Amino acid sequence: MELVMAILIGVLFTAAVYLILSRSLLKIIIGTGLLSHGAHLLILTMGGLGGLAPPVISKSVTDFADPLPQALILTAIVISFGVTAFMLVMAYRAYAVHKTDDMNQLKGNDEHD
Amino acid sequence: MEFVLLIFLPIVAALFIPFLFRKIKGIHTGWFVLLVPVVLFIYYTTFIKTTMEGGHAISELQWIPTLGISFVSYLDGLSILFSLLITGIGALVVLYSIFYLNRNKEKLGNFYVYLLLFMSAMLGVVQSDNVISLYLFWELTSISSFLLIGYWFTRDGSRFGALKSMMVTVFGGLMMLGGFILLGIMGGTFSIRELIAGSSSFAGHEFFTLALVLILLGAFTKSAQFPFYIWLPDAMEAPTPVSAYLHSATMVKAGLYLVARFTPIFAVSEVWIWLVTGIGLLTLFWGSLFAVKQTDLKAILAFSTVSQLGLIMSLLGAGAITFHVDEALFSFAMFAAIFHLINHATFKGSLFMIAGIVDHETGTRDIRKLGGLMSIMPVSFTVAFIGSMSMAGLPPFNGFLSKEMFLQSMLAIRHFELFNFATWGIIFPVVAWVASVFTFIYSFYFVFRTFTGKRKVGKLPLEPHEAPVGMLISPVILAMLVVGIFFIPNVVGKWLVKPAVMAIQPYQYSHPSEVDVHVSAWHGFASVELWMTAGIILIGGLLYLSLSKWQKFYRIQPESLSLNGLYDATMTFSEKGMNRISRLYMTGLIRTYLLYIFAFFSITTIAMLFLQDAFVVDMSSFSKINAYGLINAVILLLAVAFVLLSKTRLGAIISLGAVGYSVALFFVIFKAPDLALTQLVIETVSVALFLLAFQRLPKLSDHGETKSNKLVNAIIALGVGLTVTLVALSSHSQKLVASISQYYKDTVETEAGGGNIVNVILVDYRGFDTLFEIAVLAIAGIGVLGMIKLRLARKESSDENK
Numbered sequence: 001m002e003l004v005m006a007i008l009i010g011v012l013f014t015a016a017v018y019l020i021l022s023r024s025l026l027k028i029i030i031g032t033g034l035l036s037h038g039a040h041l042l043i044l045t046m047g048g049l050g051g052l053a054p055p056v057i058s059k060s061v062t063d064f065a066d067p068l069p070q071a072l073i074l075t076a077i078v079i080s081f082g083v084t085a086f087m088l089v090m091a092y093r094a095y096a097v098h099k100t101d102d103m104n105q106l107k108g109n110d111e112h113d
Numbered sequence: 114m115e116f117v118l119l120i121f122l123p124i125v126a127a128l129f130i131p132f133l134f135r136k137i138k139g140i141h142t143g144w145f146v147l148l149v150p151v152v153l154f155i156y157y158t159t160f161i162k163t164t165m166e167g168g169h170a171i172s173e174l175q176w177i178p179t180l181g182i183s184f185v186s187y188l189d190g191l192s193i194l195f196s197l198l199i200t201g202i203g204a205l206v207v208l209y210s211i212f213y214l215n216r217n218k219e220k221l222g223n224f225y226v227y228l229l230l231f232m233s234a235m236l237g238v239v240q241s242d243n244v245i246s247l248y249l250f251w252e253l254t255s256i257s258s259f260l261l262i263g264y265w266f267t268r269d270g271s272r273f274g275a276l277k278s279m280m281v282t283v284f285g286g287l288m289m290l291g292g293f294i295l296l297g298i299m300g301g302t303f304s305i306r307e308l309i310a311g312s313s314s315f316a317g318h319e320f321f322t323l324a325l326v327l328i329l330l331g332a333f334t335k336s337a338q339f340p341f342y343i344w345l346p347d348a349m350e351a352p353t354p355v356s357a358y359l360h361s362a363t364m365v366k367a368g369l370y371l372v373a374r375f376t377p378i379f380a381v382s383e384v385w386i387w388l389v390t391g392i393g394l395l396t397l398f399w400g401s402l403f404a405v406k407q408t409d410l411k412a413i414l415a416f417s418t419v420s421q422l423g424l425i426m427s428l429l430g431a432g433a434i435t436f437h438v439d440e441a442l443f444s445f446a447m448f449a450a451i452f453h454l455i456n457h458a459t460f461k462g463s464l465f466m467i468a469g470i471v472d473h474e475t476g477t478r479d480i481r482k483l484g485g486l487m488s489i490m491p492v493s494f495t496v497a498f499i500g501s502m503s504m505a506g507l508p509p510f511n512g513f514l515s516k517e518m519f520l521q522s523m524l525a526i527r528h529f530e531l532f533n534f535a536t537w538g539i540i541f542p543v544v545a546w547v548a549s550v551f552t553f554i555y556s557f558y559f560v561f562r563t564f565t566g567k568r569k570v571g572k573l574p575l576e577p578h579e580a581p582v583g584m585l586i587s588p589v590i591l592a593m594l595v596v597g598i599f600f601i602p603n604v605v606g607k608w609l610v611k612p613a614v615m616a617i618q619p620y621q622y623s624h625p626s627e628v629d630v631h632v633s634a635w636h637g638f639a640s641v642e643l644w645m646t647a648g649i650i651l652i653g654g655l656l657y658l659s660l661s662k663w664q665k666f667y668r669i670q671p672e673s674l675s676l677n678g679l680y681d682a683t684m685t686f687s688e689k690g691m692n693r694i695s696r697l698y699m700t701g702l703i704r705t706y707l708l709y710i711f712a713f714f715s716i717t718t719i720a721m722l723f724l725q726d727a728f729v730v731d732m733s734s735f736s737k738i739n740a741y742g743l744i745n746a747v748i749l750l751l752a753v754a755f756v757l758l759s760k761t762r763l764g765a766i767i768s769l770g771a772v773g774y775s776v777a778l779f780f781v782i783f784k785a786p787d788l789a790l791t792q793l794v795i796e797t798v799s800v801a802l803f804l805l806a807f808q809r810l811p812k813l814s815d816h817g818e819t820k821s822n823k824l825v826n827a828i829i830a831l832g833v834g835l836t837v838t839l840v841a842l843s844s845h846s847q848k849l850v851a852s853i854s855q856y857y858k859d860t861v862e863t864e865a866g867g868g869n870i871v872n873v874i875l876v877d878y879r880g881f882d883t884l885f886e887i888a889v890l891a892i893a894g895i896g897v898l899g900m901i902k903l904r905l906a907r908k909e910s911s912d913e914n915k
Contacts, residue, residue: 002842
């Protein structure tokens with residue numbers, strides 16, 4: 001299963017990077033969304049996927065999933081939400097001020113070096 | 114008392130200066146500043162008793178002990194002499210500046226802060242025993258000099274001169290740092306005393322000559338030796354008290370100090386003696402030759418300073434010969450060097466102050482407009498006359514004594530047998546003599562063109578009159594020293610010069626009284642120096658009288674072929690060239706920078722994976738393929754494809770939501786219920802947020818991105834994807850250290866009393882992480898709120914560049 005997941009993560013990252021490199025601000029935000037999904041799955045896969053039960057202590061279970069990646073991912077999900085929300089509003093604001101979402105036009109000019 | 118702390122006294126005092134300047138309007142800020150050098154001067158004089166006996170005093174303050182770096186104040190004869198010069202001349206200059214700089218027109222707060230900063234730095238340079246802290250103070254003098262030259266920063270000339278001095282001296286400083294580090298490698302210590310003690314063990318080291326040349330570069334740039342002197346004339350844009358202090362009496366002598374301090378280490382080398390003596394003599398000649406060309410009073414003095422620094426430098430080089438031959442013939446040189454250093458500080462300091470007075474009272478420093486000021490400014494004229502005659506090397510002034518000793522030392526070089534000096538030695542007295550002739554000419558040129566001759570009243574911007582008494586105090590004191598030292602040279606020698614000479618030549622002397630030099634003005638008719646001086650006066654006098662006939666020959670040299678032209682060309686070239694190069698890759702486009710980051714990330718990671726044999730796939734550790742997982746993977750792939758291919762905003766957003774939900778499903782499949790719940794909630798909110806925002810965003814468009822750009826993007830993206838896949842596989846297949854998960858599993862019930870391990874980790878084991886996570890969310894929330902609420906109108910006025 002890890003092999004499948006690894007390839008899946010690669011696809012997520014590829015799509016994310018491709019979108020981030022584009023010129024449209026909205027695409028870049030969608031790209032960062034995909035990137036965080038990829039990163040979450042990457043952390044989970046690195047830890048191993050073999051657990052038979054959720055990481056909750058109970059008498060009958062001995063082999064449960066690794067809790068550490070899950071704890072890290074939980075934090076990451078919330079942070080990535082914060083980042084996405086921030087970027088969305090920033091995009092809205094940038095478009096309202098500059099009337100464009102083309103990154104090449106938003107780059108500034110020599111006077112602002 | 115730990116007197117190492119006194120080095121920092123001026124800096125500490127500087128903290129209060131802006132406050133005093135603002136709050137106390139009635140008193141000139143300079144009076145407060147004056148206390149600092151006066152107190153320090155009095156304190157340092159108490160050490161003369163120790164150094165006269167050949168002793169020294171040490172005070173240490175640890176800085177980075179693990180690296181062997183500390184602030185050490187090591188006071189021996191040489192350090193005390195320089196410390197007294199710095200504080201003594203410093204006090205006179207501050208006194209002078211009180212009358213020179215107008216309380217109401219000048220930014221005195223800035224001025225005195227810079228000046229005190231310099232004082233600390235300079236004391237640090239001459240007292241540090243640790244080369245690293247010496248380097249620190251050294252650069253601090255460059256920085257404070259930069260600030261002081263650029264004090265009138267609205268003038269183009271000031272900014273240009275400040276930058277020039279900074280470029281040249283910091284270049285030298287960096288070279289010197291290299292030399293220091295090489296010394297540290299060779300000697301195994303950063304302490305100068307220990308380096309001197311152990312110098313015989315590394316004299317043959319392969320780095321020895323390199324370290325020597327690097328350190329000399331530092332000294333030559335600072336002391337304005339040929340060809341680095343070009344910054345000094347441009348530094349004359351500084352206020353005149355600064356020129357008198359930094360650019361004639363103290364900072365430019367830091368290079369001489371450095372050469373003197375390291376003589377015991379490097380004197381063994383032929384390269385050292387040749388370079389120091391040769392460059393010094395060349396500078397002496399060059400500076401005196403071009404001083405006659407100048408028309409600005411301060412420019413004349415600048416070139417004369419260059420020339421005199423060269424003179425002292427060549428004496429230091431000649432003094433190093435005593436390391437090889439222990440003959441009385443050569444023992445003069447080092448004494449003469451130190452003696453002339455003191456004399457130069459006195460007469461050049463007073464001359465600079467007079468140049469400032471002339472500028473202040475007539476409104477110009479152009480010697481072509483000046484003349485006949487003698488009757489209007491009698492005191493200034495007297496001081497200028499004394500200073501100039503001393504500079505020209507005439508009795509009864511101190512410059513005569515050291516000039517005679519200089520000629521004597523240069524004559525002695527002929528008798529040095531080693532290193533080809535016997536063949537080339539005759540050049541030294543000849544060049545020295547020619548340079549002395551020019552020195553004589555520019556000294557006369559300076560004083561008589563300004564103060565005698567016809568008055569050109571109409572040309573002066575101001576109606577000239579004698580300077581106020583306060584402004585004359587400092588130059589008069591210095592002029593009295595010029596005359597006084599002539600009559601008591603041996604007292605000065607005993608108190609200051611001999612202890613310093615002993616510090617430079619520890620291999621030769623163990624007590625200052627062993628320095629067997631007796632200064633006398635009269636050596637009898639048989640002495641060669643006397644006839645050389647007579648020749649200087651005769652030829653120099655004739656050339657001065659015919660100056661107007663031959664001064665025009667200087668104009669033959671085109672400006673573009675000078676060293677200044679070379680500097681300008683280098684600066685323009687490097688500025689434009691660097692600009693062009695950085696514009697090649699700094700496009701200002703975010704895509705370009707991200708491309709660099711992603712490409713660098715994938716290339717280095719993949720390279721390291723294979724170079725280190727880190728790529729391992731251990732199939733046996735993989736868990737079984739899960740049917741639900743497989744189906745979910747297909748769904749996720751499809752959703753990603755939709756995101757990429759979607760032509761509309763709505764389609765892309767909904768596909769992104771689908772990706773998020775299938776990730777949540779993965780969390781369910783891989784036994785992570787907490788994650789699944791969170792992901793579902795967050796994804797729902799995110800999609801809602803996207804849907805809210807998208808109405809206000811433009812339609813999805815690639816803005817006419819070219820095919821080739823898209824191809825590059827795709828290649829880089831594939832590279833990143835591949836890298837991550839490989840990392841995911843190998844990091845799962847091999848673990849260098851055991852996971853700390855086991856610790857959590859074992860202790861979660863006993864330590865934290867909880868059953869849900871993920872929850873306990875978040876709120877208990879890593880509670881602070883969670884707290885900061887909430888803080889991040891709060892900050893993002895404030896940012897979101899701010900960007901929505903802020904009005905749009907102010908964008909025009911907020912642009913600083915307009």
